[in-house]
Amino acid sequence: xxxxxxxxxxxxxxxxxxxxxxxxxxxxxxxxxxxxxxxxxxxxxxxxxxxxxxxxxxxxxxxxxxxxxxxxxxxxxxxxxxxxxxxxxxxxxxxxxxxxxxxxxxxxxxxxxxxxxxxxxxxxxxxxxxxxxxxxxxxxxxxxxxxxxxxxxxxxxxxxxxxxxxxxxxxxxxxxxxxxxxxxxxxxxxxxxxxxxxxxxxxxxxxxxxxxxxxxxxxxxxxxxxxxxxxxxxxxxxxxxxxxxxxxxxxxxxxxxxxxxxxxxxxxxxxxxxxxxxxxxxxxxxxxxxxxxxxxxxxxxxxxxxxxxxxxxxxx
Amino acid sequence: xxxxxxxxxxxxxxxxxxxxxxxxxxxxxxxxxxxxxxxxxxxxxxxxxxxxxxxxxxxxxxxxxxxxxxxxxxxxxxxxxxxxxxxxxxxxxxxxxxxxxxxxxxxxxxxxxxxxxxxxxxxxxxxxxxxxxxxxxxxxxxxxxxxxxxxxxxxxxxxxxxxxxxxxxxxxxxxxxxxxxxxxxxxxxxxxxxxxxxxxxxxxxxxxxxxxxxxxxxxxxxxxxxxxxxxxxxxxxxxxxxxxxxxxxxxxxxxxxxxxxxxxxxxxxxxxxxxxxxxxxxxxxxxxxxxxxxxx
Numbered sequence: 001x002x003x004x005x006x007x008x009x010x011x012x013x014x015x016x017x018x019x020x021x022x023x024x025x026x027x028x029x030x031x032x033x034x035x036x037x038x039x040x041x042x043x044x045x046x047x048x049x050x051x052x053x054x055x056x057x058x059x060x061x062x063x064x065x066x067x068x069x070x071x072x073x074x075x076x077x078x079x080x081x082x083x084x085x086x087x088x089x090x091x092x093x094x095x096x097x098x099x100x101x102x103x104x105x106x107x108x109x110x111x112x113x114x115x116x117x118x119x120x121x122x123x124x125x126x127x128x129x130x131x132x133x134x135x136x137x138x139x140x141x142x143x144x145x146x147x148x149x150x151x152x153x154x155x156x157x158x159x160x161x162x163x164x165x166x167x168x169x170x171x172x173x174x175x176x177x178x179x180x181x182x183x184x185x186x187x188x189x190x191x192x193x194x195x196x197x198x199x200x201x202x203x204x205x206x207x208x209x210x211x212x213x214x215x216x217x218x219x220x221x222x223x224x225x226x227x228x229x230x231x232x233x234x235x236x237x238x239x240x241x242x243x244x245x246x247x248x249x250x251x252x253x254x255x256x257x258x259x260x261x262x263x264x265x266x267x268x269x270x271x272x273x274x275x276x277x278x279x280x281x282x283x284x285x286x287x288x289x290x291x292x293x294x295x296x297x298x299x300x301x302x303x304x305x306x307x308x309x310x311x312x313x314x315x316x
Numbered sequence: 317x318x319x320x321x322x323x324x325x326x327x328x329x330x331x332x333x334x335x336x337x338x339x340x341x342x343x344x345x346x347x348x349x350x351x352x353x354x355x356x357x358x359x360x361x362x363x364x365x366x367x368x369x370x371x372x373x374x375x376x377x378x379x380x381x382x383x384x385x386x387x388x389x390x391x392x393x394x395x396x397x398x399x400x401x402x403x404x405x406x407x408x409x410x411x412x413x414x415x416x417x418x419x420x421x422x423x424x425x426x427x428x429x430x431x432x433x434x435x436x437x438x439x440x441x442x443x444x445x446x447x448x449x450x451x452x453x454x455x456x457x458x459x460x461x462x463x464x465x466x467x468x469x470x471x472x473x474x475x476x477x478x479x480x481x482x483x484x485x486x487x488x489x490x491x492x493x494x495x496x497x498x499x500x501x502x503x504x505x506x507x508x509x510x511x512x513x514x515x516x517x518x519x520x521x522x523x524x525x526x527x528x529x530x531x532x533x534x535x536x537x538x539x540x541x542x543x544x545x546x547x548x549x550x551x552x553x554x555x556x557x558x559x560x561x562x563x564x565x566x567x568x569x570x571x572x573x574x575x576x577x578x579x580x581x582x583x584x585x586x587x588x589x590x591x592x593x594x595x596x597x598x599x600x601x602x603x604x605x606x607x608x609x610x611x612x
Contacts, residue, residue: 196410205396205425
């Protein structure tokens, strides 16, 4: 154990953790939105994210920025990223919508028990995973490193790069936008109404199917945006990339209180930071052990997660 | 009384759950502008009848028509949009939303802008002077932002979505005033008092702009004073042009407010008529008291 290392690098571990956690949080939103409304864990969400990472590389390669290409100027890079967010958002949102249509809606029409939904979710996940695996020959796909990390400023001895600032700020902005959407707008009101009481919402004129489509698309779009940030940060992707990110994001959602948007943010950031501290103390190979031990410990004391469920039905 | 049009027709409706017949060939109609009472002992099928009208359960046989349109097999949110709204015997609000938001959900049923239109605010409407953003912020930055928004609204107009949102909020506030709980508008529904929750349900139902309002035991658990003010509210609602179908246990309340009454027992209609007629009907008295009427 190396507490000295943790002490010396506390701030830089924090910054790295926050960056990683911001991506977890964005993906976690997809789990939390769907769970909040349908009480369903959409295990296929990790593949929704994975498809976004590939669409990003395809768009960039199509514009002449394949592996090894040199990055254009600042505005060029921002343009490429914006374009990728639109494309990956559309692809991931569309994938999520297809999963809903094919894997969940038919079951809902038949009032299937929740175990069946779970199996269907796992089936959809494996199908997408293997589909992309087959298409890509299970080879990883590279991309140019568009953003060269450059230290912008230093706080308490930790270097903060432009890349880290960009990832954290854009994740926060998207989360804030979604939070306002759910809490302040008509469509968000419909989402909350269905989450709190689907039958009554229908009797008050809310189109339940449309609300469900909306949350799948929103969650998918957030995962798409997260996939672009991931690509910019990591620079390589493969068909199995969704698995660990998906599990971590799901963990983040549960940690913060699944069904709770702000909980997803808190859970994501906390998970990112704690696993980095853990890696600092015990070594990198212990990172995931620390992350999941923390989950178990938190759930022992707060079974509903740190912030509890809020989108969902009220507890009696 | 002049002959009015039938708003709702329940035509020979039978509903069976497994071996139990909850409604057995029930026939009645609700006329435009009246208050119709639906009464009967416990288990007579009153709530089942409501559930059939609002699309919660599907009749085994028979037809239900609203303004001549058949309702059987329609989706629930579509029935609401056709103009039927209801409250519940056991209160069912959206507990984690404010009172105002609960009513707004109902009002949203009348919103015309699509999801895409709402996201991109495509449909613009020229702005009227009093609808412009006020430039009244304290900080210079705030004023600058408001000035930009004001200019933007001058040039591009307001989106129909924005206008509809505002109208919905105004309507919701007005309805809260109508039922007398406007001072609790910002509170979460679950923290309202019992009587306020019942009133909030009525406001939410009215927000969907129904032609027919179905009230399922709205006075349950009320004291006499509260019942009296509820009666007044129901009359007020009728006077705004909404037809009311009322399920109620309390005979006095039903007699006091309804124009006509339909009596159910064991899923069958046993009587129909004005309150005075129904009160004198031997079958009704027997159903409620379980004794012959001319014992004297």
